[in-house]
Amino acid sequence: MSKILFKKQLSKDVYMMRLDAPLIAEERSAGQFIILQLDDDYGERIPLTIADADTKEGSITIIFQVVGKSTLQLSEKNVGDIIPTLVGPLGKPTHIDNFGTVVCVGGGIGVAPLHPIAQALKKAGNNVITIIGARTKDLIILEDEMKNIADEFILCTDDGSYGRKALVTVPLKEICERSPKPNMVIAIGPPIMMKFCSETTRPYEVFTQVSLNTIMVDGTGMCGGCRVNVGKEIKFVCVDGPEFDGHKVDFDNMMARLNSYKELEREAHSCFLEQEIKDKEALR
């Protein structure tokens, strides 16, 4: 059980919340996530990365995008409301070291989980190059926070409404061509972006770490719903990950699995919206 301490809308469909969770705040490290549920009986389990934590306040920060019924409901909660189920921190923490030059690539909402990692990498003495991108200006989040950490900062949008008009893979390729090439790339964002970042760095043999956000149920290794093909092996994202070598991940399979319930979800979403419209009409 956890209380919402703070809420802010970051962009059209993106929200930030601070949740009361002293134990998780104390134990978590960069790269880990939580699972929350809005109803103990009928709610769905939503995995979300921990964007930040404040041990003094005993709180964690989550940043999420409204993509379906459950995230829509979460976005409608307010300060003081209770989230009945909150469990974490889950997953393996990011391995932080002084690698040399690290390129941190964040796409859309992926900038949220990237932020604590970039922060930790900077603290460990790395030269941090940051690339953040989004479809359009309104979807850029945490620009200042990322800028403050970065030794070099690149911002791009697909439509050119802000920063450079490019996909994040364009500046990423340019950086890989520099001499010396970067020691490592960390890419977090939509699966398709992580896939193409991995493809971009592959010919340069720059190790590329991605953070996967698969379907999950328990988050403790019990169900296997989160499994992905990594090289020749099957891995469970919730206990073996969420971070993997992007050159080995089978992204196409992962994306197909993410869409397992797409038709169903769309149905639930539209039913739900229809119901909401009806309810509102009834009130009039």
Add this chain to the structure above:
Amino acid sequence: MSHHTHEQLAEEAKKLIAEYLYKIDDMKAKERTKIPPQEMPAQDPEIRSHNLDEVALGYTMEQARIEAMRCLQCVKKSCVDDCPVKIDIPRFINHVAHEEYDQAVGVIKEASLLPAICGRVCPQETQCQANCTVGKALKDVDKSVAIGRLERFVADWERATGKIAIPEIKPETGKKVAVVGSGPAGLVVAADCRREGHHVTIFEAFHKLGGVLRYGIPEFRLPNDIIDKEIDVLKAMDVEIKTNFVVGRTRKLTDLMDKDGYHAIFVGTGAGLPMFMGIEGENLVGVFSANEYLTRANLMRAFDKGHADTPIYQSKNVAVLGGGNVAMDSARMAKRLGAENVYVVYRRTEVEMPARKEEVAHAKEEGIQFSFLQNAKKILGNDKGRVKEMQCVRYELGEPDASGRRRPVLIPNSEFILNVDTVIVAIGNGSNPLISQTTPLLNVNKWGNIIVDETQKTSVNRIFAGGDIVLGAATVILAMGEGRRAAAAINKMLAEEIEKEKTAMN
């Protein structure tokens, strides 16, 4: 097999009571073995394969008494020998025959804490009922005294009368016991340690208690309110409950002692790491572990399609791989979720199936199709990465090996296609690595099961373990038995410490 209705069976039993009751105490063994075995009343297969209500309805009082009269009250109690927790079976059965249900409950509870659960899910035909004298005499294990059904009857009677006694709790000792995992092993440890006056906290990763009893075994076999009742008792005993707490992540195991001041820990985290076949196509959309499929349906209530937010795959043709209880539960759940054809694909034959016999019979009645001596070779997908069909191979039974068992042998070139859109893998569970990974000093074997001594103590001082995390995927009653043993060891250790502290003070 024709389905007898609840009413027919009840009526039949009433007649039998009239016939036998007056000579309840003076029948010869021979006469007793002639009393007709009582069939378990069950919901009609047509109806029940569309609902989640319990399939087996339980004996009527008359049925229970008739069945109890079949017991020969053997001096050499072979049933007790084969009971993992040594319930004094003839003694409780005798009480049932004489309508002394209160005392029957008492006898069972001397040995077992969760009779309503065990009566429903224990594999009696390989335990107490395997060598029952009546079954032997009638040369049919199915005609052994129905000990499990009687155990269930007694437990249900106790619940129905609302007389569930809250165990007496000794004065507070000031010692703290942490129980990790709330499956049958953990629940029993919590009760037994709390009774001695220790403060007990249960830490559970999920938002609800019960472990496999809750998320694995479906409601049509074990209704949730039975688990809830057991948990209510623990709550009434002031056992502290912390859900949504993943030990190893939310807190390291040893930190529970070092930071939070617990004096002893019991680890009962279960098996819970689903195994896959390692065949091509296993990651296609539409392939699920039984754990995932059942958790969605049970714990996340996806069965209740109108209410639940958690989706479940819409299937028409389902293949379930495996032959245990988990496979039966998955197959029957798939049917209830609307699948038209459900195939259980099993490499051996029906006799080798580890599932409870009653579940196999019920599954057949519900129209589950069994494909014995077959196995999956690869799963094929369509262009969207979804399951399109499954390629299978056939086996035949070979010559008996040294142990006399006829092993299945692959028939060359026997490949064929099974038309399915969903594959549920129910071939077993490995051990969850979360705790061992984050507790380096804890010794585990090569399968990841925690190694314990005969008192359930692990390689780390003050840490005990039991249930599936020690045994590998086993049974409810074995998990319970290990829990009892661990609790006894913990209670002994803490009592000695309290004694020492007292002497030191004087």
